[in-house]
Amino acid sequence: MSIVIKNINELVTLSGNAPRCGSEMSEVEIIENGWILIEDDYIKDLGQGDVKVSDNTKIIDAKDKTVTPGLIDPHTHLIHGGSREHELEMKLMGVPYIDILKKGGGILSTVKATRAMSKEELKKKVKKSMDKMLLHGTTTCESKSGYGLNFEDEVKCLELIRELKGDHPLTLVPTYMGAHAVPLEYRDTREKYIELMIDKVIPYIAQQGLAEFIDCFCEEGVFSIEESRRILNCGKNYGLKIKIHGDEIEPMGGTELAAELNAVSAEHLLATSEKGMIAMQRKGVMPVLLPATSFYLMLNKYADAKRMMELNLPIALATDYNPGTCPTESLQTVMTFACFGMKLTPKEIITAMTINAACAIGKQDTIGSIAPGKKADIVIFDAPNLNYFIYHFGINHVDSVIKNGRVVVDNKKLVY
Template structure:
């Protein structure tokens, strides 16, 4: 077989090879490290991963692109399993409120927060939303991301929710990054339904879900299960209805108050429970028992000035598979920088570099149900690869605040060179 691209002499090749399942406990520290590694690609697939030289049955010629990996760290393409990619406007005006001590739920109650972005998103055209989100995807690609989950939830009416999801679908078709869509009509309660939450839930169940399903616009369904938003019973009702349409459940769980979202995530067998800053020990134990992935978002905690982080160490010790996300959104976490999140996970949640890289590769792949295709560097998997200007994974998190990416390979094509998107690869 002929190789189209070969990356050789790799100082630190991080393969994450193994079973295509979420890693827990000590498994999160096993990253399949190979020194003096080599990886070969044909078309859009990996055809060899190993040490030293290529085997004789893999040929190269003058057309084969040879990349020198000396002094580099090579990992699977990074995966962000929790973003609010498609939205209108921005909320820098809320910074002063936070500095003066206003809490997140107080800002929401005052008509800011999610409801502010809902107004901007309703007013934005399809093209406005597309171009704004595409700009963010370009940044994410330059930071090493090759797959991104994108939620709706800034419409809170059928038309705008569908608009967001259609934008995400078009971006998935056009952009090198794979965009995995999640329906989140239950992101907040519209003002007009403040005293009739059940009436809004009826719209989600009887209008939004059927229409989203008919156009096949979302693979997952998420609900903001939190005090002042949707209760455990309301969340259960929405997610059980979504499951009837084949949408896999996710939950914004116990972000601020210990409402019982972690317990519910285990009950409905959610793919992931996200945030979990206030999750109870019972809820975490139930998640471990059911194999629910804990999708942690330290950037959000930092930006909201919550004063604490999710208990990543406790979760890992309990046997919960941990993933990491930016939670990119215009309010609580306005950053596309997954490398910053990796740093925060180490500094603020005491995760090791090995655990962190596992959390943004194979465990993140499991959180978007793509583990058979991506998340590790193995023969037969998609050639989604990040090449860092760093001698090892610890250096990526140690030297923080900069972009360490040299190259990104997506579907077997070099799409980022010297840390910049190759414009020929972007529509």
């Protein structure tokens, strides 16, 4: 099956297989009046101006539209039960999170809801979110466990990700995050919970091939540096690649730990020290920044993306989609906060959500660019240029989405 997309007002390619660091993030090639030839799952060719089209080729006219690689979301907590809208008024009144937790709310209520759902019920809920992602231009998404917090329910969530593979066009990249919180039943025996992860859960999920990455919430009051090191090292010994939630609230040294362990990425990073940033740069650890979470937590503070870029780090951006601190599936929403909160330009933002995001999940050889040989994951925005769809905020600009060479969203509707 061949498809040609032609008359593209702005074709944003982002070719290459390496992360774009610092000032390279704004060196974005844009082809005016461009075209793309897709054959089967892959991009075959691209160019400017007229294109020869053979018979039996589907033609998509992208007049006045902008085309980019499929958006990649490298940090989500997609698999969870329930929602927490009832906590909104408490948050607005300034009730501390710790008091919400004491009332049975917060992360522990999501753990309860996730455990209570069968795999089939959870699958139905997750697929709805995946549809929303696709409609908003996301074609690949990293997805963490971490609301089961026992052997059975963590395995249930990761098996669910595997089952969704043939079931939904969106690609999910699975991460084990048992170290998201200490579950209630281990509150007074946290060491036992760490032993459960190290002795039972990590070996099992690694042997079953249920996760590619391991992640850990390394933060004051959650998991200490020493605990995080043990948990992540265990995953590493079983062949899992490392991600870290670090330096979100306190500059505890999560980024330095990420560098020490040769992590692929470190995430959040609102409180990261200069020393931490330099350590990441030296060891090639990617910062994954989550500006919509800063907004939603009403922090009036964002990770210092500009300083990281001055230090020649590559930035990736993600939703952090989760029911507590960032309930949105939309990377276009994240574009708004990256632009107006972190002062990143549209070129820097699209780089951070395509080729750099692909690097943050180890998929840069197959996705993240519009280039011959890469998978045909493509978004057509109903906007005349890249600047426009970030400037004109708060609405969904996606017109069509192509995933693995198949049209899955057409004229704003799911067609897979």
